[in-house]
Amino acid sequence: MNPSHFQQVEQQLLEPAGLNISDLEKIFAHLKGADLADLYFQSNRFESWGLEDGIIKNGTYSIEQGVGVRMVIGEQTGFSYSDEISFDALTASAKAAAGIGKAGQTGRIQAWQAKDAQKMKALYQMDNPLAAMSEDEKIALLNLADKEARSASPHVQQVIANIAGVYEHILIADNEGNLNADIRPLVRMNITVVVEKDGKRESAGTGGGGRFGFDYFTQADRVREYAQEAVRLALVNLDAVAAPAGSQTVVLGSGWPGVLLHEAIGHGLEGDFNRKGTSAFSGRVGEKVASNGVTVVDDGTLENRRGSLNIDDEGTPTNCTTLIEDGVLKGYMQDKLNARLMGEQSTGNGRRESYAHLPMPRMTNTYMLAGKEDPQEIIASVKNGLYAVNFGGGQVDITSGKFVFSASEAYLIENGKVTRPVKGATLIGNGPDVLTKVSMIGNDLALDKGVGVCGKAGQSVPVGVGQPTLKIDGLTVGGTEAQS
Amino acid sequence: MNLNELKKTDAELRALSETVLKLSKKYGASDAELSLNRGSGLSVEIHQENIDKLEYHRDQGLSLTVYMGQQQGSATTGDLSTQAIEDTVKAACNIAKFTGEDKYTGLADAQLMAGDMGDLDLYHPWDLNAESAIQIATACEKAAMSYDDRIINSDGASISSYSGLSVIANTHGFIGVTPSSRHNLSCSVIAQAPNTTAMQRDYWYTTSRQHEALDSPEHVGEKSAELTLSRLNGRQINTQQATVLYSPEMARSIISHFTSSISGGSQYRKTTFLLGAKGEKVFPDFIRLHEQPHLISGFGSCYFDRDGVATVDRDIVVDGVVQDYIMGSYSARQLGLKTTANSGGTHNLTLDSTGQTFDELLKLMGTGLLVTELIGSGINGVTGDYSRGAAGFWVENGKIQFPVEEITIAGNLKDMFQNIIAVGNDVDPRSATQTGSILIEGMMVAGE
Numbered sequence: 045m046n047p048s049h050f051q052q053v054e055q056q057l058l059e060p061a062g063l064n065i066s067d068l069e070k071i072f073a074h075l076k077g078a079d080l081a082d083l084y085f086q087s088n089r090f091e092s093w094g095l096e097d098g099i100i101k102n103g104t105y106s107i108e109q110g111v112g113v114r115m116v117i118g119e120q121t122g123f124s125y126s127d128e129i130s131f132d133a134l135t136a137s138a139k140a141a142a143g144i145g146k147a148g149q150t151g152r153i154q155a156w157q158a159k160d161a162q163k164m165k166a167l168y169q170m171d172n173p174l175a176a177m178s179e180d181e182k183i184a185l186l187n188l189a190d191k192e193a194r195s196a197s198p199h200v201q202q203v204i205a206n207i208a209g210v211y212e213h214i215l216i217a218d219n220e221g222n223l224n225a226d227i228r229p230l231v232r233m234n235i236t237v238v239v240e241k242d243g244k245r246e247s248a249g250t251g252g253g254g255r256f257g258f259d260y261f262t263q264a265d266r267v268r269e270y271a272q273e274a275v276r277l278a279l280v281n282l283d284a285v286a287a288p289a290g291s292q293t294v295v296l297g298s299g300w301p302g303v304l305l306h307e308a309i310g311h312g313l314e315g316d317f318n319r320k321g322t323s324a325f326s327g328r329v330g331e332k333v334a335s336n337g338v339t340v341v342d343d344g345t346l347e348n349r350r351g352s353l354n355i356d357d358e359g360t361p362t363n364c365t366t367l368i369e370d371g372v373l374k375g376y377m378q379d380k381l382n383a384r385l386m387g388e389q390s391t392g393n394g395r396r397e398s399y400a401h402l403p404m405p406r407m408t409n410t411y412m413l414a415g416k417e418d419p420q421e422i423i424a425s426v427k428n429g430l431y432a433v434n435f436g437g438g439q440v441d442i443t444s445g446k447f448v449f450s451a452s453e454a455y456l457i458e459n460g461k462v463t464r465p466v467k468g469a470t471l472i473g474n475g476p477d478v479l480t481k482v483s484m485i486g487n488d489l490a491l492d493k494g495v496g497v498c499g500k501a502g503q504s505v506p507v508g509v510g511q512p513t514l515k516i517d518g519l520t521v522g523g524t525e526a527q528s
Numbered sequence: 529m530n531l532n533e534l535k536k537t538d539a540e541l542r543a544l545s546e547t548v549l550k551l552s553k554k555y556g557a558s559d560a561e562l563s564l565n566r567g568s569g570l571s572v573e574i575h576q577e578n579i580d581k582l583e584y585h586r587d588q589g590l591s592l593t594v595y596m597g598q599q600q601g602s603a604t605t606g607d608l609s610t611q612a613i614e615d616t617v618k619a620a621c622n623i624a625k626f627t628g629e630d631k632y633t634g635l636a637d638a639q640l641m642a643g644d645m646g647d648l649d650l651y652h653p654w655d656l657n658a659e660s661a662i663q664i665a666t667a668c669e670k671a672a673m674s675y676d677d678r679i680i681n682s683d684g685a686s687i688s689s690y691s692g693l694s695v696i697a698n699t700h701g702f703i704g705v706t707p708s709s710r711h712n713l714s715c716s717v718i719a720q721a722p723n724t725t726a727m728q729r730d731y732w733y734t735t736s737r738q739h740e741a742l743d744s745p746e747h748v749g750e751k752s753a754e755l756t757l758s759r760l761n762g763r764q765i766n767t768q769q770a771t772v773l774y775s776p777e778m779a780r781s782i783i784s785h786f787t788s789s790i791s792g793g794s795q796y797r798k799t800t801f802l803l804g805a806k807g808e809k810v811f812p813d814f815i816r817l818h819e820q821p822h823l824i825s826g827f828g829s830c831y832f833d834r835d836g837v838a839t840v841d842r843d844i845v846v847d848g849v850v851q852d853y854i855m856g857s858y859s860a861r862q863l864g865l866k867t868t869a870n871s872g873g874t875h876n877l878t879l880d881s882t883g884q885t886f887d888e889l890l891k892l893m894g895t896g897l898l899v900t901e902l903i904g905s906g907i908n909g910v911t912g913d914y915s916r917g918a919a920g921f922w923v924e925n926g927k928i929q930f931p932v933e934e935i936t937i938a939g940n941l942k943d944m945f946q947n948i949i950a951v952g953n954d955v956d957p958r959s960a961t962q963t964g965s966i967l968i969e970g971m972m973v974a975g976e
Binding site: 096099100101102103104105106107108109110118119120121122123124125126127128137140141143144179180183201202204238240245246247287289290291320321322324400402436437438439440441443444446447448449450467468469470471472473474520521522523524525526527 | 575576578579580581582583584585586587588593600601602603604605606607609612615616619620622623626627628629630633658681683718726727728729759762764767797798799803903904905906908909910911913915916917919933934935936937938939940972973974975976
């Protein structure tokens with residue numbers, strides 16, 4: 045690890061409390077007998093600004109900090125946290141978390157000693173993203189979004205624009221003496237417009253972001269691009285006709301439609317569900333779960349991406365983990381607890397929303413590798429079907445494998461040609477077999493623009509998705525129109 | 529949090545409120561309002577008789593909004609130390625210097641602040657220790673796992689208990705303190721039919737402000753097993769128009785789509801398919817939806833909203849006609865109307881029943897789809913277009929025939945509201961929104 049990296053985190057999290065690394069030995073003394081124990085120190089500075097009606101309506105600033113203490117014995121986890129970082133608060137939390145030990149302690153008691161901090165990759169900058177621009181510049185950015193959206197079409201009635209940024213410092217100390225630190229910037233911008241034409245109204249939003257400073261949005265005409273895209277989407281939907289209902293051939297566009305992978309297979313391949321045998325994918329490593337040519341990875345090592353991390357929230361370096369290779373299920377995404385219980389290694393997917401939440405296996409950036417087909421030829425190969433290019437959220441029941449994701453921009457394909465736009469509709473399928481219906485894979489892999497949020501067990505974390513254009517033979521589309 | 533801790537916390541948070549509001553003025557705010565909370569709890573999750581997780585929760589936070597004339601700024605913090613409070617006030621004041629003039633912003637009118645406040649009986653802390661929590665959750669899971677051989681796995685039995693105090697205060701001199709508690713017990717299990725590979729999962733829970741009022745662990749476990757078993761061998765049905773019966777748990781979502789569509793925010797932003805619906809007939813004649821903020825021990829009970837405005841009993845829909853929107857003082861000003869004391873949301877909604885039991889609704893439906901689960905969020909609030917993933921049961925001759933899965937149900941909410949045929953008396957009491965099953969005709973079901 046870059047020493048200044050570590051020192052900066054130490055300065056931010058431990059020094060104000062008068063704590064030294066060596067003090068942690070006394071804390072770990074309460075956690076003796078653990079198979080795994082860790083202290084997760086975090087500070088989080090958040091800032092957001094919002095525009096509506098052409099006015100900067102509000103801004104919010106917040107500072108959160110605290111420490112979470114976890115003790116794991118076998119399959120059992122004890123957890124406590126404090127929003128105060130001090131020796132006394134840490135001691136109290138450690139004693140509470142150690143309550144799990146009453147169930148039957150086993151040996152393995154050794155004195156705690158800090159090891160040298162590890163060298164670490166630097167996938168993103170350490171600078172405070174909130175400080176990359178002055179207040180006036182941030183406001184100018186939102187006013188520009190308003191102006192660009194309104195000048196994109198006379199039908200724009202309302203523009204709602206937001207920017208938000210987070211600057212996080214993290215220090216993780218575990219019972220083996222490992223110390224890991226990370227400094228994480230994260231920003232995003234969202235633009236939503238309401239358009240009105242001939243008495244009909246529609247709304248659409250778009251945005252982008254990643255692990256860099258707010259100044260990202262001043263580059264390459266990004267604000268104009270987001271604003272025009274939001275307006276284009278809303279106008280397309282003004283003319284949308286009812287979507288057809290029932291099973292049909294669906295062509296998914298590249299990029300954000302990769303939310304399919306996140307819902308259909310991603311969650312089902314998280315280690316906790318598979319260790320407990322509650323996933324539709326449990327015990328299926330080595331089986332064919334997708335068509336030939338389908339390779340899906342979870343990659344936390346992409347520079348500056350929203351879902352990327354230098355280390356996960358247990359201090360494990362992130363990886364590019366192959367989930368499915370040429371149609372065959374290769375493995376699961378693991379945190380330390382579930383990896384140990386399944387006799388595997390952590391894949392660097394142990395993530396948590398904050399110090400007040402327990403880590404669990406979570407995705408980072410999940411995407412399918414490119415195939416060989418020309419996207420135009422994929423569309424041309426469909427007689428009648430749906431071409432879905434933008435999506436809202438999705439959800440999955442990991443046990444039955446049933447998943448949904450909702451299209452927000454879709455078109456009919458008639459005789460191999462993209463024709464009329466159709467209203468948003470929810471698509472439903474079965475995770476373990478949907479990828480066996482993939483019949484063509486495009487050569488146009490793209491990742492999303494960086495605004496994805498994944499929720500699991502009440503915890504939200506930033507994620508990314510991506511895929512090339514895909515043809516799926518038979519997915520149920522929740523339209524309202526009987527198919528001709 | 530026991531009674532002594534409560535008294536101490538009450539005094540501390542009141543003093544802190546005063547400090548924060550004074551500091552806000554010191555740093556240039558013309559007005560300020562805040563919410564403060566502190567609470568603690570315990571949760572235990574059992575998986576296959578093992579303690580999966582034992583978690584101690586302790587939360588606190590301050591959320592502050594300051595006004596400088598018609599400009600506003602906000603800041604929040606989880607750290608309530610003197611230094612952090614000062615930094616938070618300064619941050620909010622700094623932001624207010626950069627925001628634009630908004631003629632609708634500011635505190636709610638002073639004469640609307642809540643006055644007399646009685647005891648809504650919301651606070652019943654439970655002196656639950658880890659050992660008893662583990663015992664209860666274990667008993668719950670055992671009842672589910674031993675219910676039937678086809679229950680092959682557990683997805684966990686959880687118990688949680690939380691109690692705390694929340695404060696709303698502003699520079700009109702208003703301060704409202706609400707102590708409250710909430711206890712939950714839930715169980716989720718997995719079933720598999722012999723000689724098949726597909727698994728099904730379902731769950732059941734009990735929740736109350738008083739732990740004595742929770743259903744027994746055995747009941748919760750057995751109910752979760754029963755529901756899970758009923759889903760075995762689910763299949764798709766053909767794509768068709770059908771009448772849909774939403775179970776009480778799912779029916780709540782229909783009310784929430786309606787309340788979003790008449791919220792002040794969606795009205796003034798014109799992001800609703802029910803734009804200008806006040807005075808319009810949106811539902812059939814027999815529909816009445818009303819709000820009762822002062823129900824004793826209610827999940828949504830309170831004497832004031834986030835603006836400090838006194839809450840009152842009111843009708844939202846009578847004879848199918850929208851009486852008023854759901855507004856806080858900001859959106860009310862935008863619309864030129866009077867606040868309905870709904871800053872922060874609604875407080876105990878009831879959709880009146882048309883009198884039928886669940887079985888009578890099945891008979892009334894005859895043939896159609898009973899929906900017991902909805903997934904995804906395919907709703908366009910601006911157009912009312914509705915398309916969601918669903919699971920449930922196919923019904924013929926008023927009787928459940930077989931479980932259904934991997935389907936969607938779709939329509940337009942405007943039509944769906946008008947096409948409500950009946951509202952059952954089988955109310956699910958576990959929520960601040962109370963409704964029985966809702967029967968809606970003319971929806972499109974997509975399957976095979």
